[in-house]
Structures are given as C-alpha cells and as structure tokens.
Amino acid sequence: MSEKPQAIPPGFHTLTPHLIVRNAAQAIEFYQKAFGAELLGKMLTPDGKVMHAALKVGDSMLMLNDEFPEWGALSPLSSGGSGVTIHIYLENVDAAFGRAISAGAAVKMPLMDQFWGDRYGIVTDPYGHHWSMATHVRDMSPEEMAEAMKQMPPMPKSA
Numbered sequence: 001m002s003e004k005p006q007a008i009p010p011g012f013h014t015l016t017p018h019l020i021v022r023n024a025a026q027a028i029e030f031y032q033k034a035f036g037a038e039l040l041g042k043m044l045t046p047d048g049k050v051m052h053a054a055l056k057v058g059d060s061m062l063m064l065n066d067e068f069p070e071w072g073a074l075s076p077l078s079s080g081g082s083g084v085t086i087h088i089y090l091e092n093v094d095a096a097f098g099r100a101i102s103a104g105a106a107v108k109m110p111l112m113d114q115f116w117g118d119r120y121g122i123v124t125d126p127y128g129h130h131w132s133m134a135t136h137v138r139d140m141s142p143e144e145m146a147e148a149m150k151q152m153p154p155m156p157k158s159a
Contacts, residue, residue, distance in 0.1 A: 011056070011061060012061050013060060013061070016060070016061045016062070016063060017062055017063070017086050018062075018063040018064065018065075019062070019063070019064040019065075019075075019127070019129055020064070020065060020066075020067055020073045020074060020075045021064055021065075021066065021067070021075050021127040021128075021129075022066070022067050022075045022077050022078065022127060022128075023066070023127075024042075024049070024050030024053060024064055024065055024066040025050060026126075027064060027125075027126075027127050028042070028050075028053055028055065028064070030103050030104060030105075030125060030126060030127070031055055031057070031062065031064075031125075032055075033099065033102075033103035034096075034099055034100040034103040034104075034105060034125070035057050035088065035096065035099075035100070035131075036057065036058075036096075036099075037055040037056065037057045037062065038055060038056045038057075039053065039054075039055055040054040040055060040056055040061075041053070041054050042054070049066040049068070050064070050065050050066045051065055051066070052065050053065065057088065058088070058089075058090075075127055075128055076127070076128030076129060077127060077128040081128065082128060082129060082130070084129070084130070085122065085130040085131070085132050086129065086130070086131050086132070087131075087132045087133075087134070088131060088132070088133050088134075089134055089135070089136065090133060090134070090135055091135065092135060093111060093119050093120070093121070093133050093134055093135040094111060094119070094135075096133055097111050097121055097123065097133055100123045100125075100131070100133070101123065104125070104126045105123035105124060105125050105126070105131070106123060106124045107121070107122075107123055108121075108122040108123060108124050108130060109121050109122040109132075111133075113137065114134075115140075115145055115148035115149045115151070115152060116140065116145050116148075117136060117137060117138040117139060117140040117145070118134040118135065118136050118137065119134060119135045119137050120132065120133070120134040121133055121134075
C-alpha cells in the first residue's frame with residue numbers, strides 16, 4: 001500500500017462521538033434497537049471486554065468501548081454523569097423516540113414542537129448518555145424564532 005491514507009477515514013465525518021459505557025456488549029444491542037445502529041466491527045480484550053467498537057447510525061459513525069478504570073476510562077454511570085448530549089436528526093423522530101423508550105431509554109425531555117422549527121426531545125440511555133432527538137419540521141427566520149420564543153413558558157427555577 002503505497003497510497004497515502006486519507007486523514008479522515010472513509011465513512012467518518014470531522015467529529016465522531018466516542019462513548020465509554022458500562023457493559024459495551026449490551027450497549028451495542030441497545031443502540032441497534034434504539035437507533036438502528038449497524039455494528040461495523042469490534043475488538044475484544046483477552047478477558048472479553050470491548051476495547052473498541054465501531055457502529056454506524058444513519059450516515060454517521062459512533063465509537064464505543066467498555067469502562068477501563070485502570071486507564072481512567074469511566075462511563076457517566078461511574079463518573080457521576082456527563083455534560084455531553086449527542087444530537088441525532090431523524091426522518092421520523094416520533095417513531096425513533098418510541099423505539100428508544102422501548103429499548104430501555106428514559107425520557108429526560110418529552111417530544112414537542114420547538115420554537116426553532118424542530119420536533120425535539122431528549123432521552124437518557126441505560127448507560128448514562130443523553131441523546132437529543134429531532135426531526136426538522138419547519139424552516140423559520142430568526143425573527144419567527146424570536147417571536148416563538150416569547151411564547152414559551154418561563155424556565156423552572158433551579159433548586
């Protein structure tokens with residue numbers, strides 16, 4: 001192979017989420033059921049833990065691995081949560097949201113039409129990761145968004 005490899009491998013985009021999960025084998029099954037993920041490959045350690053897995057969700061890649069505390073690789077379930085939300089656009093968010101719930105996700109924010117033109121909701125998967133899910137249903141100008149935002153109920157006060 002004398003050809004220079006591509007800096008971004010085929011099938012990947014500039015940004016690719018890489019999740020650390022507790023029980024990667026179960027997580028792979030969950031992502032297959034919830035988001036229609038296709039397992040492209042996985043590498044196991046000698047004791048059977050997932051060292052690396054590559055999945056494809058729609059046109060995007062998702063990488064994941066089991067927790068490896070000895071390397072500082074902890075999932076949100078072990079580290080006290082995550083400040084990251086992964087956003088996924090779908091053709092039919094209602095159906096996908098239902099699949100995610102059926103597969104074991106918990107509703108963090110129910111699906112509803114939002115002021116920016118998306119039908120949008122958030123689930124938390126059984127591994128502690130947040131997924132915002134949406135279908136873009138209406139193109140809106142900045143002025144229309146500003147007007148729609150005025151109609152929103154006030155944000156709850158934090159405790």
